[in-house]
Amino acid sequence: xxxxINNLTVTFKNGVNAVxxxxxxxxxxxxxxxxxxxxxxxxxxxxxxxxxxxAQGEVIxxxxxxxxxxxxxxxxxxGYLPQEIDLYPNLSVxxxxxxxxxxxxxxxxxCRIRIEExxxxxxxxxxxxxxxxQLSGGMKRRVGLIQALLSDPELLIIDEPTxxxxxxxxxxxxxxxxxxxxxxxxxxxxxxxxxxxxxxSQLAVMKKxxxxxxxxxxKMLEYVKDKVWICDVDSExxxxxxxxxxxxxxxxxTDRGMQLRVISEKKPHITRMCRPxxxxxxxxxxxxxxRDADIF
Amino acid sequence: xxxxxxxxxxxxxxxxxxxxxxxxxxxxxxxxxxxxxxAMQAPVAALTAVFCADTYIMEIQSGRREIFRLCxxxxxxxxxxxxxxIQMAYLIAVSVPGYLMFFWQNPYPYGNTLRAELxxxxxxxxxxxxxxWGMMSVTVCxxxxxxxxxxxxxxVLWMGTNSTAGDRLLGKWNVFxxxxxxxxxxxxxxxxxxxxxxxxxxxxxxxxxxxxxxxxG
Numbered sequence: 301x302x303x304x305i306n307n308l309t310v311t312f313k314n315g316v317n318a319v320x321x322x323x324x325x326x327x328x329x330x331x332x333x334x335x336x337x338x339x340x341x342x343x344x345x346x347x348x349x350x351x352x353x354x355a356q357g358e359v360i361x362x363x364x365x366x367x368x369x370x371x372x373x374x375x376x377x378x379g380y381l382p383q384e385i386d387l388y389p390n391l392s393v394x395x396x397x398x399x400x401x402x403x404x405x406x407x408x409x410x411c412r413i414r415i416e417e418x419x420x421x422x423x424x425x426x427x428x429x430x431x432x433x434q435l436s437g438g439m440k441r442r443v444g445l446i447q448a449l450l451s452d453p454e455l456l457i458i459d460e461p462t463x464x465x466x467x468x469x470x471x472x473x474x475x476x477x478x479x480x481x482x483x484x485x486x487x488x489x490x491x492x493x494x495x496x497x498x499x500x501s502q503l504a505v506m507k508k509x510x511x512x513x514x515x516x517x518x519k520m521l522e523y524v525k526d527k528v529w530i531c532d533v534d535s536e537x538x539x540x541x542x543x544x545x546x547x548x549x550x551x552x553x554t555d556r557g558m559q560l561r562v563i564s565e566k567k568p569h570i571t572r573m574c575r576p577x578x579x580x581x582x583x584x585x586x587x588x589x590x591r592d593a594d595i596f
Numbered sequence: 597x598x599x600x601x602x603x604x605x606x607x608x609x610x611x612x613x614x615x616x617x618x619x620x621x622x623x624x625x626x627x628x629x630x631x632x633x634x635a636m637q638a639p640v641a642a643l644t645a646v647f648c649a650d651t652y653i654m655e656i657q658s659g660r661r662e663i664f665r666l667c668x669x670x671x672x673x674x675x676x677x678x679x680x681x682i683q684m685a686y687l688i689a690v691s692v693p694g695y696l697m698f699f700w701q702n703p704y705p706y707g708n709t710l711r712a713e714l715x716x717x718x719x720x721x722x723x724x725x726x727x728x729w730g731m732m733s734v735t736v737c738x739x740x741x742x743x744x745x746x747x748x749x750x751x752v753l754w755m756g757t758n759s760t761a762g763d764r765l766l767g768k769w770n771v772f773x774x775x776x777x778x779x780x781x782x783x784x785x786x787x788x789x790x791x792x793x794x795x796x797x798x799x800x801x802x803x804x805x806x807x808x809x810x811x812x813g
Contacts, residue, residue, distance in 0.1 A: 346662070349662060349665075349666065350665075350666075351662050351665060372668070372669065375665070375666045375667075376666075376668070378666055379666075380662060380663055380666060382659055382662050382663070384659045385658070385659040385660060385663070386658040386659055386660070387658075387660065388599075388602075388603050388660075390602045390603060390606050391599055391602055391603065395598075395599050395602070398599070399599045399603075400663070403664070403667045403671060403675065404666075404667060405667070405668060405671065447663065448663075
């Protein structure tokens with residue numbers, strides 16, 4: 301399963317280009333889509349689910365061009381978890397998933413087996429009799445993810461699936477997605493870098509509707525190799541001076557003052573202690589999203 | 597089917613529909629048994645328009661539309677039809693005790709028509725009314741993709757047809773011609789034309805539903 305996006309532009313009625321001349325090649329496995337809020341990730345996903353029609357450009361899924369004649373076939377291959385969804389509040393978790401399975405055309409017996417498995421994998425087995433309206437935000441999110449997985453789609457599109465999940469549950473969901481992505485394509489959109497660092501080898505970084513980077517995670521990490529420093533500063537004032545000069549990917553108070561994670565081509569000189577450290581995907585993301593797109 | 601019933605018939609909808617019939621039987625005074633059907637037709641139409649307005653719109657309001665739209669087109673239409681069937685069956689069923697509640701006012705017969713016959717005619721008219729206004733509600737709300745705008749337009753239509761002007765303009769072809777027909781003219785079945793209009797227009801909307809869901813869904 302592969303998706304090819306060529307020169308895709310989505311223009312809203314108010315004239316805003318939510319997706320601006322995007323080119324992407326998405327192959328098998330988990331493909332991460334990273335970007336700040338309003339970067340255009342959800343719009344791009346809505347095009348891929350056939351909900352939005354682009355103003356320009358084309359999308360090809362497994363040699364199938366996105367057009368009215370192919371929509372039925374394309375839709376049958378997709379599982380989707382939207383960013384905001386309120387599943388049937390009067391149904392229990394089990395009923396809701398069975399209903400969604402029926403709608404997706406999954407055979408009843410097979411559907412029940414899958415529900416059983418996914419409820420177990422997402423720690424929801426004990427909550428299966430609860431009404432949807434009684435669930436917490438994180439639980440609803442997990443039920444939403446199960447409904448997307450139920451039809452065993454070739455292309456799974458998930459928009460911020462880990463929102464509202466506790467750290468332990470987040471890890472479980474990531475593992476589930478990694479396992480699911482074998483022989484399939486998962487498009488994983490998030491602004492939580494940690495989720496992508498743990499799951500995918502390919503990603504794209506979006507900002508203001510444009511792709512700033514698309515490719516290998518390792519290659520993206522190379523951009524910030526030898527550019528990340530851990531600096532200790534004494535005061536907030538010193539930290540602010542550093543923020544003006546360099547990119548800061550994290551800031552923490554310590555017993556000796558403040559510790560900053562600084563991304564800079566040269567070693568910062570204004571602090572009392574500054575040592576190089578290994579770059580993370582978060583550092584690379586900060587670097588990429590604040591640099592001119594043309595250099596990548 | 598059970599899941600569909602739980603989806604389209606939440607407790608609040610059942611409660612307000614029952615309360616509607618109780619209040620209607622208390623505030624709408626009648627003298628003759630023949631008047632019960634006349635008193636019920638237009639209010640039931642309004643109730644149906646509001647009751648069925650969220651049949652498809654609920655998918656849009658809750659953000660489920662994007663998942664719903666990934667399903668097979670035929671399945672989407674069948675779901676909408678099934679939801680409508682359930683709601684219409686419920687409204688017709690609840691109209692029965694609604695009809696009987698008017699007997700608190702001790703009406704007496706105007707003509708020679710049997711009570712059972714009057715009851716049968718009224719329920720049949722209510723059935724056709726529920727069908728027409730239910731289809732109308734889903735069609736208008738889906739076209740506008742907004743429940744409240746849909747209800748607003750239906751209200752205007754309802755007021756237009758349920759008025760003296762509507763009666764004068766459309767006569768026996770008015771969808772509320774039954775409510776406007778005169779008592780004591782047992783041989784006058786002109787109001788059946790209005791019922792026929794409801795059935796034909798309702799059937800057209802049934803046929804249009806898949807197209808509307810595909811285009812405006």
